[in-house]
Amino acid sequence: MAGKIVVGVDGSAHAAAALEWAAEEAALRSARLEVVHAWTFVPVATPADSGLVPMAWTDNVELLDVTRQAAQDAAAAQVADVLGPDHEATITVVENGSAEALLAAAGDADLLVVGNRGRGNIAAALLGSTSAKLADEAPCPVVVVRAQPEA
Numbered sequence: 001m002a003g004k005i006v007v008g009v010d011g012s013a014h015a016a017a018a019l020e021w022a023a024e025e026a027a028l029r030s031a032r033l034e035v036v037h038a039w040t041f042v043p044v045a046t047p048a049d050s051g052l053v054p055m056a057w058t059d060n061v062e063l064l065d066v067t068r069q070a071a072q073d074a075a076a077a078q079v080a081d082v083l084g085p086d087h088e089a090t091i092t093v094v095e096n097g098s099a100e101a102l103l104a105a106a107g108d109a110d111l112l113v114v115g116n117r118g119r120g121n122i123a124a125a126l127l128g129s130t131s132a133k134l135a136d137e138a139p140c141p142v143v144v145v146r147a148q149p150e151a
Contacts, residue, residue: 003031003110008102009078014115017147019082022113033089037075038101099133113143
């Protein structure tokens with residue numbers, strides 16, 4: 001039973017648990033594993049202008065490149081930490097909101113896997129806003145994986 005499993009990662013313990021579960025499921029199904037890490041860029045203002053005048057566009061382009069590279073490095077590091085250096089997963093880094101990026105990646109997937117919470121501000125929520133949106137809108141079945149509670 002081949003196919004494609006998409007899993008979202010964001011550097012959190014919940015994403016690591018989802019990645020581990022997705023990799024095991026992909027091995028059972030002989031499916032491809034696509035790891036998706038979404039990120040967004042927010043242009044910054046100079047400290048002197050209190051945000052009224054944005055930085056020169058060339059400064060933002062350089063910052064955009066650095067931010068993109070940091071997102072790629074973070075995704076690769078989490079995948080290597082969880083799956084080891086010799087994994088067969090495909091890592092996709094997308095500049096978009098997490099739900100939007102995962103919905104797009106899941107368009108041709110057999111399964112979408114996410115952690116129950118990510119890096120959101122409401123740490124007490126049992127089901128994060130991204131996982132809830134995905135459960136409602138994904139074009140394929142969604143598995144929400146809970147991380148083990150921290151000791």
